[in-house]
Amino acid sequence: MxxxxxxxxxxxxxxxxxxxxxxxxxxxxxxxxxxxxxxxALGLLLGGVGATGASAVSVCAGRPAKTLRIGTGELRVYKTRSYACVLAVAARPGAYRRMSVQIQPRGGRPVVDSGTFSRQAGPVTVHALNRCVRVSGMIAGRRGSTGWILC
Structure with a gap:
């Protein structure tokens, strides 16, 4: 009942x-x-049964738009109608390492999250309605970047 x-x-x-x-x-x-x-209820809210590490549910809203492999992880770009979001996710979470992620809408200023993280840097979100964005990131000294995407 x-x-x-x-x-x-x-x-x-x-x-x-x-x-x-x-x-x-x-x-x-x-x-x-x-x-x-x-x-x-709390377990389901925090990621569901069996969600661990890099396979956990993303904290960015929207659909996955692009994934860029970096030697020790990847940059994940997500897009909604009005916003773009990016994360830098380590391939093997656990050890603390220098990480940074940056997203810049065309005609706007870049938004950056950097520091020492064990799992991910970000999420970083910008308003990108009808605008291209440029994404770059670094995980443990390995850098990656895109040109203008999501145009």
Missing amino acids: FDEAMGLLVNRATIRGTEAAGGRTGCGRSVRLLVPALTV
Whole structure:
């Protein structure tokens, strides 16, 4: 049975226990029902079952538009109707290394994220409605860049 008010799945034993108690349950019982539901919801929100490392769901909105391989990872470019987003993702996450990512819309200023990261640099997003963008990045000393793309 699905309780619409709470959005929880309730089994018949829980309903019988509630009716036997005069319609009320103790705080312990409701907490025991709520904790597993919240744990599952949080797990799905943070990436789903089995999502790890570089295969995790992207933090950029939109569809994948271009992937540029760099020796120790890749630059991933995503595009929505109005925005372009880029990340630099390490091939083997774990060790901290210097990483940077930059995206520049044509006629605009570049937006940069750089530092020492273990998994990814970015996401960096710019408004790119009817504009080309130029993307560049660096992972552990290996650089990569594109010309004007997404025109």
